[in-house]
Amino acid sequence: MKAKYEHMKSRKTTCRKSISKRICEKGDASLRARSVFIWCGHAVKRLKRGTSSLMKIHRIGFVVITGSLLAVAAFSQTEKSATNPSADSAKPFLGRWDLTLKAPDREYPSWLELREENGQLKAQMVGRWGNARSLPSAEVSGGHLKFVSPKEEEDSKTDLVFEGALNGKSLSGSLNGPDGKTWQWTGRRAPALKRTSQPNWASPIPLFNGKDLTGWHEDKPGASPVWKVENGILVRPDRGPELINTSKFENFKLHVEFNCSPQSNSGVYLRGRYEVQIETDSASDPPSQRMGGVYGFLAPSPEPARTPDKWQTYDITLVGRIVTVVLNGTTIIDNKEIPGITGGALDSHEELPGPIYLQGSEKGRVMFRNIVITPARK
Secondary structure, X not given: OHHHHHXXXXXXXXXXXXXXXXXXXXXXXXXXHHHHHHHHHHXXXXXXXXXXXXXXXXXXXXXXXXXXXXXXXXXXXXXHHHHOOOHHHHHHHOEEEEEEEEOXXXXXXXXXXXXXXXXXXXXXXXXXXXXXXXXXXXXXXXXXXXXXXXXXXHOOOOOEEEEEEEEOOEEEEEEEOOOOOEEEEEEEEOOOOOOXXXXXXXXXXXXXXXXXXXXXXXXXXXXXXXXXXXXOEEEEXXXXXXXXXXXXXXXXXXXXXXXXXXXXXXXXXXXXXXXEEEEOOOOOOOHHHXXXXXXXXXXXXXXXXXXXXXXXXXXXXXXXXXXXXEEOOEEEEEEEEOOOOOOOOOOOOOOOOEOOEEOOOOOOXXXXXXXXXXXXXX
8 A cells, every 4th residue: 555655655755746847848838838738638538547536536636737838928028028018128127327418519307217007108207407207118128228209298290209228237338419410318317315323414504695605506507597596695687597506415404595476486405306396376287296396206295386476495304215394383395205317407417416596597586595405414
């Protein structure tokens, strides 16, 4: 009896190994499933010979259940491959990328996020200006990345078609520029900017002396100055250049007081890359583009009322990517991550310290005073 039991145990082991071997020998998932069913039929026939009735039932049940599970897995793999044949090839491209677009006369910062949703490749982009937006097309084929930014978003006669590939840990490629010329572009993985401990704050530093523009410069050298100081107030009379502080900071707390006229628009850029919106003209825009939002990414909650011609205060804390925005004593963004640069950023080098800058390129009269920064000690 013991010999017969050992014989049956050996045949059971052989049966399992035979299943694995035959399944692996088929390259296509549908062929693997078909081979499972064919083999199950043969195996059942063999099992009907030379075994007891009870053993036959156990063995046949094992074969049928195992074969069914493997067939389902094979068909599932086939279905997944048919849904998105480039899913595996897209994996090295997934994540957030800091882009630099290289036109013949200058460079433009940009940002891209690639992710998979329901087996499909999705892309979100911040272009040379504007807000983060979903792209209509993104694909990876044969190690080649292609995505499209619509002409309506790019002030261009044609869609901008980006094509590129991985070059080590970076991306590089070309696009058809809005000027009709071929531009080059590069991408580096966006840094996590995570901090493991709470900052130790240094002493507050006034950025505006209330007298003149010492410590600030407009972004268009040689042009007639637009920003001015009136009665201790920093004034932007109307649309003009950006006003950039000459110092650079990494992690900090920023206090700034501002007064925005009716139908006017400005913003405070943190590290020169992330805009906290100031406006009285964007009621019809999405919440993240309204007063108090981190433009295109983070919406304020509760949403503040627009109060033109009134002095207001921002108290903003930025540590790594984590931002808290307090407007007039009310926290409207609480310890949230900023995914990437916003439109109008000075550069896409998120790993580096950067300046505070006040947006001048939008319409209307805006005033500032009492701009004070408290940097974190390194």
